[in-house]
Amino acid sequence: MTLATRGAGPVGPVTPQRRRTLGRGFPALTVPGYRLFASGQLVSVTGTALQQVAQDWLVVELTGRAVSVGVVSALQFAPVLVFGVYGGLVADRYGKRRILITTQIAFGVIAVALAALAASGHANVWVIYVLAAALGCVTAFDMPARQGLVAEMVGPELIASAVALNNGMLAIARIIGPALAGVLITTVGTPAAFLGNGLSYLAVIASLIHIRPQHLHPPARVARGAHQIRDGLSYVWGSEPLRSTLALMSLVVATGLNLPVILPILVRLTFHGGAGMFAFLSCSMAAGSVLGALLVGTRRNPGRQVQWIAAIATSALVALVGMVPNAGTAAAVLLALGVAVTAFYTLTASYVQTLATEQLRGRVLAVNGLVYRASLLLGALALGAFADAVNAQAALLFTGATTLILVLAFWATKRMRPGWRAGLPDESGPRTGPPA
Numbered sequence: 001m002t003l004a005t006r007g008a009g010p011v012g013p014v015t016p017q018r019r020r021t022l023g024r025g026f027p028a029l030t031v032p033g034y035r036l037f038a039s040g041q042l043v044s045v046t047g048t049a050l051q052q053v054a055q056d057w058l059v060v061e062l063t064g065r066a067v068s069v070g071v072v073s074a075l076q077f078a079p080v081l082v083f084g085v086y087g088g089l090v091a092d093r094y095g096k097r098r099i100l101i102t103t104q105i106a107f108g109v110i111a112v113a114l115a116a117l118a119a120s121g122h123a124n125v126w127v128i129y130v131l132a133a134a135l136g137c138v139t140a141f142d143m144p145a146r147q148g149l150v151a152e153m154v155g156p157e158l159i160a161s162a163v164a165l166n167n168g169m170l171a172i173a174r175i176i177g178p179a180l181a182g183v184l185i186t187t188v189g190t191p192a193a194f195l196g197n198g199l200s201y202l203a204v205i206a207s208l209i210h211i212r213p214q215h216l217h218p219p220a221r222v223a224r225g226a227h228q229i230r231d232g233l234s235y236v237w238g239s240e241p242l243r244s245t246l247a248l249m250s251l252v253v254a255t256g257l258n259l260p261v262i263l264p265i266l267v268r269l270t271f272h273g274g275a276g277m278f279a280f281l282s283c284s285m286a287a288g289s290v291l292g293a294l295l296v297g298t299r300r301n302p303g304r305q306v307q308w309i310a311a312i313a314t315s316a317l318v319a320l321v322g323m324v325p326n327a328g329t330a331a332a333v334l335l336a337l338g339v340a341v342t343a344f345y346t347l348t349a350s351y352v353q354t355l356a357t358e359q360l361r362g363r364v365l366a367v368n369g370l371v372y373r374a375s376l377l378l379g380a381l382a383l384g385a386f387a388d389a390v391n392a393q394a395a396l397l398f399t400g401a402t403t404l405i406l407v408l409a410f411w412a413t414k415r416m417r418p419g420w421r422a423g424l425p426d427e428s429g430p431r432t433g434p435p436a
Contacts, residue, residue, distance in 0.1 A: 028162040033211050034153040040207030042169045044104070047200025049170075049177025051111060052260070053282060054185060054193035055128065057275060058118065060264045062125050070261050070384025072132045077373035077380075079136035080143070084373070085229050088144040088366025096149040101208050103142035104201045110135055111198035119191035144366040151353060153211075160350035164296045167346045171289030171338065178286065182279030232363025242355050242364070246371045248311060248410060249348050253372055254379030255403045256314040256341040259285070259321065259334075259396070261380045266392040271327045284331040288338020295339065296346045307351070310344035311407050319400025322393040 028034050059068050080087075091099060114131050117123040154162045184192045236242050263281060267273045296306075317337040324330045352368045379399075386395035 028154045028158045028165055031154050031158065034150065034162060036207050036211055037150070037153065038165065038169065040204040041166070042173070043203035044200045045170050045173040046176050046180075047111075047197035049173040049286075050181050050184075050193050050200075051114075051197035053178045053181035053279065054190045055114075056260065056264050057181075057185060057278065058123065058190050059125060059128060060268065062123075062128075065384075065388055067381075067384040067388050068125060069264060070380040072128060073258075073261055073380040074377045075129055075132040076136045076139070077377040079133060080140045080369055080373040081377070083137065083140035084143070084366045084370040085232060085363060086366075087141040088232065088362040088364070088369075089229055090141060091145040091148050091362030091366070096145040096152065097208055097211060099141060099145040100149060101205055103138050103145070104204045104208070106138045107135070107142070108198045108201035110138070111194050111201070115191045115194035115198060118189075118194060143369045144362045147349075147353070147365045147369075148362050159353045160296075160346075163350040163353065164293050164346050167296075167342050167349075168290055168293030171286050171293055171342060173286075175283045175286040175290070178279040178282035182275050185275050229363065232367065236364060236367045239355060242352065244414065245348055245351055245355075246368065248307075248407070249345075249368075250371055250375040251403055251406050251410070252311045252314050252341070252344055253375040255318045255383075255399045256337065256344070258376060258379040258383050259318065259337070261383050262387055262392045262396060265387055266321075266330070266396075267327070270392055271330070273327060277327055281327065281331055281334055285334040285338040288335040288340075289342040290338075291335075292339040292342030293346060296343050304347075304351075307344060307347040308407075308411055310340045310347065312404065312411070313340035314344055315400055315404035315407050317400070319397050319404060322395070322397025322400060324393075 029038070055072065056069050059072055062068075110131055114123070114128070117127055150162050150166070151159055180196070181193050184190075184196070236246070260282070264278060267278045267281060271277060292310075314337065317333055317340055320333050321330060321337065324333055349368070352364065355364070383395050383399060386398065
């Protein structure tokens with residue numbers, strides 16, 4: 001199916017001039033259904049970033065402990081470990097658009113509940129723990145359906161562009177969200193931030209309702225059968241490229257993407273700052289993420305070599321944050337870290353998508369999400385506990401240096417294998433799955 005026919009629908013055909021304009025940086029924007037979905041996502045992820053900053057700050061105010069922030073992160077991620085693969089199977093069996101409408105409603109209810117509790121003075125750390133766990137349960141079903149829906153809209157030829165654009169939107173949200181959170185927390189209070197996030201889900205629901213069937217090109221739905229979860233796990237385990245990619249991701253994600261767990265403590269106890277400094281440093285890393293998404297999204301085929309460079313850079317920069325003397329220097333390092341970690345995760349996510357067959361995509365993406373969340377969970381707990389036991393910078397220096405050593409060792413091991421070609425994707429491994 002060509003790009004033009006894939007994009008046909010009530011939004012209108014994609015003319016050559018419009019295609020050149022929209023696709024100059026991100027070709028996925030030439031697909032009308034994806035443009036509609038992406039516009040709703042931008043509003044929603046901004047609200048999510050807004051709530052995340054407010055929630056972390058509220059937990060620090062309630063407890064004064066980094067480990068409590070880590071526990072909240074862990075509770076948001078733990079349900080994905082339990083229900084994630086089943087959530088992927090549900091995405092393979094049922095319409096992904098309907099699943100997403102349901103999950104967006106659930107996310108909105110949780111955010112509004114947190115706003116009401118915070119405004120009434122009934123919010124305590126245990127309430128936040130319960131709502132974080134509820135959020136994680138919804139995420140287990142939302143994540144594979146959302147990623148799978150994007151693939152159905154843009155097709156395999158534009159997956160990398162869509163992933164880069166999604167990460168770019170997340171990065172923009174991490175600039176707007178923390179900045180808005182800093183203003184709201186200091187002027188109105190944390191309940192306003194939670195309410196803003198709850199309302200933001202209306203944008204995604206509206207975009208999903210307006211996506212027409214001709215915007216989607218789903219594979220045949222998977223009928224009920226025996227051993228379907230095991231089939232998905234076997235497919236991932238039987239693919240050496242998937243195994244090695246997920247192993248590398250687990251190393252880098254555990255440290256590079258867990259820095260927000262330490263950042264509130266770094267601001268408050270090391271740099272002796274407040275909500276404004278916290279928002280400024282969060283925005284610095286988010287600005288780097290925008291640059292990282294542009295770097296990857298505007299290149300047709302960056303290759304595995306860029307992925308390895310980004311993994312090494314991420315680890316080294318995390319360690320460097322543990323040595324900076326002040327917030328100004330930290331902002332510069334966080335900018336570079338944002339570039340590296342976003343480039344790494346964009347390339348990893350797009351590579352996993354290209355290795356997944358259509359009939360098993362939901363389950364493969366669920367396993368990818370499971371590894372991603374498990375790495376965040378363990379990293380959040382370890383970093384939080386280490387920061388409480390010693391200090392935030394010592395925790396970052398140790399974990400960053402350790403990860404750098406492990407990534408370099410992994411890279412050296414891969415290079416010694418026969419057939420290794422630096423910078424080119426390893427296409428070995430199964431490309432077709434078992435009967436679904």
